Amino acid sequence: MAERPKARPRAPGPSDIVAELAAAGFDNARQIARGAAGVVYRCRETALGRNVAIKVLPTFGDDESRERFLREGYAMGGLSGHPNIVNILRVGVTAGGRPYIVMSYCAAGSLGLRVQREGPIAWPEAMRIGVKLCGALETAHLTGTLHRDIKPANVLVNDYGEPQLTDFGTAHVAGGYETASGLFSGTVDFLAPEVMTGDPATVETDVYSLGATLYALIAGNAACERRSGEDLLAQYTRIKSTRVPDLRPNGIPDAVCSAIEKAMRFDPAERPASAAEFGRELQESLRRNGLKPDSMAITAAGAGSGRIARPVPRPPRIAKPGPRIAGPESATSLMNALGDRTTSTPPHPPSRPPGRPQPGRAPAVSRGPNTSEPTQMIPEQTSVTDAIAPTSSADRVPDTPRGLATGAVAWPKPSKAKRSRATAALIAVAIVVAVLVLGSGVYVLLTHGKRHPQAAASQPSQASVKWQPITNARIARDAAATTQADGTIWIFGGIGSNHAVVANHEGYDPVIDSWKSGDDLPVPVQQAMAVTWQGNPIVLGGWRAAGAQKVASDQVWRVVNSHWVELPHLLQPRAAAAAAVVGDRIIVTGGVDANGALLNSTEIFDGNAWTLGTPIPTPRQMLAAASDGKLVYTVGGTNGNADLVAVEAYDPAAKTWTKLPDLPQPRSDLGVAIADRRLVAAGGQSAGQVLKSVAVFDLSTKTWDGLPDMGTARHGMAVDAVGKSIYAVGGSTAVGDDQVTATAEALQLPPRLAQPAAQWRSLPDAPTPRLMTAWTVLGDKIWIMGGLRDGVALQTVESYDPRTGAWQAQPPLPVPLHHAAAATYRNEVVVLGGASGDLTQASTKVFALRGGNWVELAGLSHARAAPAAAGGR
Secondary structure, three states, X not given: OOOOOOOOOOOOOOOHHHHHHHHOOEEEEEEEEEEOOEEEEEEEEOOOOEEEEEEEOOOOOOHHHHHHHHHHHHHHHOOOOOOOEOOEEEEEEOOOOOXXXXXXXXXXXXXXXXXXXXXXXXXXXHHHHHHHHHHHHHHHHHOOEEOOOOOHHHEEEOOOOOEEEOOOOOOXXXXXXXXXXXXXXXXXXXXXXXXXXXXXXXXXXXXXXXXXXXXXXXXXXXXXXXXXXXXXXHHHHHHHHOOOOOOHHHOOOHHHHHHHHHXXXXXXXXXXXXXXXXXXXXXXXXXXXXXXOOXXXXXXXXXXXXXXXXXXXXXXXOXXXXXXXXXXXXXXXXXXXXXXXXXXXXXXXXXXXXXXXXXXXXXXXXXXXXXXOOOEEOOOXXXXXXXXXXXXXXXXXXXXXXXXXXXXXXXXXXXXXXXXXXXXXXXXXXHHHHHHHXXXXXXXXXXXXXXXXXXXXXXXOHHHOOOEEOXXXXXXXXXXXXXXXXXXXXXXXXXXXXXXXXXXXXXXXXXXXXXXXXXXXXXXXXXXXXXXXXXXXXXXXXXXEEOOEEEEOOOEEEEEOOEEEEEOOOOOOOEOOEEEEEOOEEEEEOOEOOOOOEOOOEEEEOOOOEEEOOOOOXXXXXOEEEEOOOOEEEEOOEOOOOEEOOEEEEEOOOOEEEEOOOOOOOEEOOEEEEEOOEEEEEOOEEOOEEOOOEEEEEOOOOEEEEEOOOOOOOEOOEEEEEOOEEEEEOOEOOOOOOOEOOOEEEEEXXXXXOOOOOOOOOOOOOOOOOEOOEEEEEOOEEEEEOOEEOOEEEOOEEEEEOOOOEEEEEOOOOOOEEOOEEEEEOOEEEEEOOEOOOOOOEEOOEEEEEOOEEEEEOOOOOOEXXXXXXXXX
């Protein structure tokens, strides 16, 4: 008798960190983000009954590092209360020794997520966001804090729609926690070019990053995205030799483009001298276009806290040598330049450009929260760091008069120990750069998901992009389930090359172009569904093998702490269906039951139990689904007789399905993914043929278009997105499961065109001038009834058809009326109340336009003038 498989151990209880946060007074911890600097959890603070975000860093190895981290958190807490900086509510260390920072929770997410879901932001809104962020950045600079990682993903939107700068995890605070990068901190696409070569971060580097962030909000993509196969050195060369891509052809005003381009100048000396100066330029760009600018909130450092900010000296800019990257000796030149920084005495700083303060003058700042003009001097006394935790004499900067650019704070000279660590790090980086130039196949900070499609100075066309091969999967299979979690594409189960159902669980990491393995599924399945829910992969339903037969499953499995745990079962067995996540809910729809019959039911899991949702209008199997965070989009499939073109969207909040434009051609067993507000449908089967074509649906314009074909025609493959790249793995290259493959490839989506701001346009004037009318919309026409002209009430009724641009006279009202209300009810125009003369003589009458004539309906219970009304079915 065959040995039965051993039962898999169930996952342990709450993880250590969840338990530690609960012990600290924060319940229901759920991971919402993960980065190099730590993990962010959404928790419920039990003492105050509010949701908070808690950033947890790795356990520090020594007391000194812990003290530095806590000192930094305290300094950052001094910025709390600024309307455009996320509030730091608390800093502490868990019982397990993990430092954490408690912040306000912003449910709306980041601007980066908004651009990813909705596309570019209109330039007026982006400029207003920029003005507010300039105020936040200037305030941080005045406290002696550089952010060093400004990007759309680090700008959250609070419950009142205000942008708030967050994630100061890589910030430079005198005496604060020291980053471990050794060379620079920040995200490369938004990083100032001088920082790439080892220059210290300055006020101007933060200004550059903010300018790059505003560019990305308007364009929908970073100005200097890394291209496929491009190393750091090549990216630096490209940034140095090319201009910021021009947004003017896309309808963005010249003043807006000029302000952003100035902030992103290659030479720091040519950028605005401070965040406040940049903010004033953004305000002026709004004024020049007839828009009222927002105010910058610039608060004096430490106001009200008893702490006084003192300017400390900025390291002088090192005179840059000639072109250090062009030519065959570029690597040596760059190594020499990096090495010289740590061994030679810096030359005298270059003369300041006109308008910049001379040394010896302290910066003036405003104590008022809503202004951009500095009004009061901050005395030079103890620094923020000294006020929190006095530094040793060895690290103290001599207290001599020093100056800096307006609104900027310079940075203290590092201690000998710090310099030695920086020297070693820079030498190591120089060696890496040399290897990059002299060798091949070595990638540093390279992701396959970051492929810049064309020259930086132009917008590429879709014809310029193509699918690129990536490392093939470890096993060949099709009919697998797939989902993306934390930037890794996970693939589960499927049918292997021997026609057997497999339980393999593998993940592809685009950052390193490498595969990794996870625990096998507890039960091998094929044609299952997979989603990422609350940060964990979930596998649902599918066909499992029972001897020579296949049996539909209702089981739901979740990966927790690298182990599988079982969730409540589906309401019925289901395979070849589609699943996606909206908010905290899992939505599963379509597919077939245990008998192979099509299902039209929709099931929804809220974290506790499964319930039925609205049935899908087109029952089908082997369909695909993806979510933009608000809707679930179901695409293609088959009814068993024919492949389908159906595309339908489900809104779980409204519990409604909406039909969308059909696929350009029928497809089933396809793969779909959403990236950059575009739904990509790849491969599949159509009328007995395996497809390699790819279609893309713009979620904003609701139109289909084409993308380059995949390199390999296939169906049943794993498809998902990371950033703006689409990945296709495995599948079968022939009808059926006979020719399964391990081939993997990726496509970097071409950038979306920047969308001009909406503008008012002129329409044909109405035939009758009047005011105080009643109006409603019926049959795609705007109806206007009654009103006043020269103090006389009117019976006139006119309609406007936006499609033809024509006004048309309609049957006049039975009596003259002004200050009446109108609504559309049961496909009729209804007019209610109003007055024929003085407003004190209001009417109770109600009229409906029926069959070309006005009919009086039952009157109102109370006479009303200037009421409001709305209709329905």
